[in-house]
Amino acid sequence: MKRITTAVAIALSTLALSASAMTPIKDAELSAVTGQDGVSIGANLNVKVESFVYTDTDAVDANGLGGGSVSFNGIKVNGLIAATIDILSRNSFLQAAGAAGVTNPGTFYNPATGGDVVQIAIPADVQVAAGKLLNISVDAIKMGGSNASYGSMAMNQLDLRGTQVWIWAH
Numbered sequence: 001m002k003r004i005t006t007a008v009a010i011a012l013s014t015l016a017l018s019a020s021a022m023t024p025i026k027d028a029e030l031s032a033v034t035g036q037d038g039v040s041i042g043a044n045l046n047v048k049v050e051s052f053v054y055t056d057t058d059a060v061d062a063n064g065l066g067g068g069s070v071s072f073n074g075i076k077v078n079g080l081i082a083a084t085i086d087i088l089s090r091n092s093f094l095q096a097a098g099a100a101g102v103t104n105p106g107t108f109y110n111p112a113t114g115g116d117v118v119q120i121a122i123p124a125d126v127q128v129a130a131g132k133l134l135n136i137s138v139d140a141i142k143m144g145g146s147n148a149s150y151g152s153m154a155m156n157q158l159d160l161r162g163t164q165v166w167i168w169a170h
Helices: 002-020 027-031 090-099
Strands: 039-055 069-088 117-121 134-143 153-158 164-167
Touching: 069 090, 090 117, 090 164
Parallel strands: none
Antiparallel strands: 039 069, 069 117, 069 134, 117 164, 134 153
């Protein structure tokens, strides 16, 4: 019986200690708490598009012929992309937008009524191995319904470091 009483006393004292660790924190105390914020995202992109077709329907002659189209076939985007996600206050956003060269962010974001802003940024200092930046290629460029190709194209080592995107509600 004494063992049970001792075990119950230990359990109750442990419960009391854990309950004291869960006392509410006032807003003023919570505002003094600091820590790491934001989310980081890294991705190795591997995007494939079968084709992109542009058709000109305006250039039709008197016989109803013409127009024409060009198709880009076998489109691929691959490489490394890393991003961070942070929540910016209204003032921090306006400062960041100005530093990024946005001349008047108030034309699309109303600082009087706007709230916090989500910033997605590709860090300028992210270290990438050679050949791991974005690469974009098109296997074939064809005119109309022809199977003959004008050739292919590629954009290699597309560097998006330093790019920022902002999102907010309105």
